[in-house]
Amino acid sequence: MRFWLLCGAALAGTMVADTASADTLREALLQAYNVNPTLTGARARQRAIDEGVPIAKAEARPLVDSDVTFQQNYRGISPFQDNGRSISAGATASYPIYAGGRIKNSIRAADTRVSAGQADLLATEGAVFTETVAAYMDVIRDVSIVELNQNQVKVLETNLQASRDRFDVGDLTRTDVAQSEARLSDARSRLTVAESTLTTSRENYRRLVGLLPGMLEPPPPLPTLPQTPNEAVRIALDNNANLKASEENAKAAGYDVRTARASRLPSLSASTGVSYTDYLGTLDNVTGSAAGLNPKDAFTDSFFGLRARMPLYQGGGPAARIRQAQALQGQALEQVIEVERLVIADARSAFGRYMAALETIESSQQAVAANRLALEGTRAENSVGTRNVLDVLNAEQELLNSQVLLVTARREAYVAGFALLNAMGQAEMRDLGLDGGTLYDPIVNYKRVRNKAWDWSDDPAPTTQATRTATPEEDPRAQGPVTPPSN
Incomplete structure (x- = not known):
């Protein structure tokens, strides 16, 4: 839904801003997308979830071990009675042939949790963007109220x-x-309160976007929204990322039950190995043979074998783990219903707030026009003595109240409309069509790591992607290097 490509329309009356040096909502959302710590942290969390797949796949791959041992033998407990020494080295490899479905289902569960995490990441994007839009509109509203x-x-x-x-x-x-x-x-005290509220809104904007706002442009118009709450709910149930994430988590919990059941089934594995032992010329001492009876001091051995395991009794542990997994699956299924209810409630409430705000805008515009006309008439009547000073003061206050209500209603309408987009799953980066660089694609990292099988392929040490908002005057850490604690 590329409504950001539509022409921006200035808000009427007191919400008009100087666009020559104004920030835009598009810029604010792009900045939040790139450096908001909630989003960058969610991406890091998703990369951690991605690693669950190669961890699960590692169980299906060969395991190779090696060892080296040096041993000095003594007669009795005296360290002075040499009884020979040896050095040995060996390597073994094992491979699971059948594990009762445990490995297969654990891989499926990990893959499904990746899908759930990707949906969660989209939901986080929508939530951060909705907060950013609200903060943006708060600043515009509060600047207007201060003015x-x-x-x-x-x-x-x-x-x-x-x-x-x-x-x-x-x-x-x-x-x-x-x-x-x-x-x-009274007006001066109201101005002080309005300025304080504006400061709060500006700081909340900086918390989300990473920068203090400048002169903000009016936002672009919202796209066409559903005409009925039922239509909004239908779209939300089809597209809401939180609901998709809960459904995927429930599916993964089902695979967990199958994984737990595998602990009661037989398993089969193959193993092979080779070993080398050198007695360093002391084999006669080790075996107690007469000197020279053992012509060889070094031996090589190798083996291949199959191991079948059939558990007969494990103290009730497998059944307990299965019941535990089933209970967690039940919780995940209930969570789906809970999220579905929440999605429906959010869609209906956002739709209701949006429609109410539109009606408030219309009535407030009429009230502003009527109060402006009433003020002009009251002033004229006061000049000829038919109205007193209090009448003029009341008329001025009524006009101010209606103007503030109009500014607030415009803010409420836009924020509620965007919240409705979010509830319908249409407020993520891919839906907004923001131009400003490559979008973060979680699938790229998933494809990068899912089949990695090398033990030494770790990533570089992580660095923060989000920007800090503390200034050097505020942050003591900016005054110089911190001395590490002594050991």
């Missing part, structure tokens, strides 16, 4: 000065001046 309150303070300061001038000439009473002073003090 409205700043304008209100200026208007009330002008009103107060006019009231004092009219009081000086006897046109108004002291009560009128006091009412203007009280309303100005």
Whole structure:
């Protein structure tokens, strides 16, 4: 759903921003996608889940061991009575031929958990993007509210000065001046609260995006959303990543039950090996033979064998592990129902919030227009003496309240609309069509590691991908190297 390619439409009224130096929602989402620690951490977690497949496959591969032993023998317990010495080396290889389905099902479970983890990663993307959109819109809303309150303070300061001038000439009473002073003090306190709220929103934006916001552009319009809650639920049940992840986890739990059952079944393995022992010229001492009776001091041996194992009784452990796996499978199945309920509730509630916000926008626009007209009329009537100062102050406050409500409703509509996209599984990076570099593809790492069979193919030491937001003035670690603790 490439709605980011649509033309951005400026929000009307108080939400218009200076676009010459503005940040965009696309840039904010790209920045969050690349350096948000929740996302980068989720990718690292998924890479760890990927390693479950080669770990499970290792059980199906040959196992090769080697050993070297040096041994000095003594007569009795005296270290001075040499009874010979030897050095031996050997290598053995074993291979599982049949394990009752344990290895096969553990590989299937690991593969299925990779699919679940990939769905979880998409869900994390959607959640982070929804948070980022909300933070972006919070900043736009709070900037607008601060500007409205700043304008209100200026208007009330002008009103107060006019009231004092009219009081000086006897046109108004002291009560009128006091009412203007009280309303100005209230407006200043409201401005302080609005500025504090804006600071909180800016810091929340920085927490998610990694940078403080500049002048933010209005967001692009949302795509066409479902017309009914039932349609939204249907799309969500088909596409929601959390639901897909829970279904895959339940499937993996079923493979775990089969893996546990294999512990009661027979197994067959093959092994082979070779060994070499050298008595270093002391074989006669080791065997107690007369000197010179053993012409050879070095021996080589090799073997090949099959080992079949049929467990008869294991103290009830296998049955307990099977029951445990079955209970965990039951929990996973119940989790599917729980997530399904949550998806339905999220889709319906987001749809309801979106529709309510749209209706609030329409009514608020009418209220702003009506209150602006009422204020103009009240001021005109006050100038001819048919309205008092308190009437003007009340009309100004009513206009401010309706403007704030309109700004808030626009924020609520956009955030609820994007939350509905997320609930429907349409708020991940692949859906948004953001241009700005190569997308992270978890399948690439999965294909890279799934068939690795070399013991020394570890990766480089990890480094952080997310960016820090602490400044040098705030972070004592930025003042110089930290001295390591002494041993």
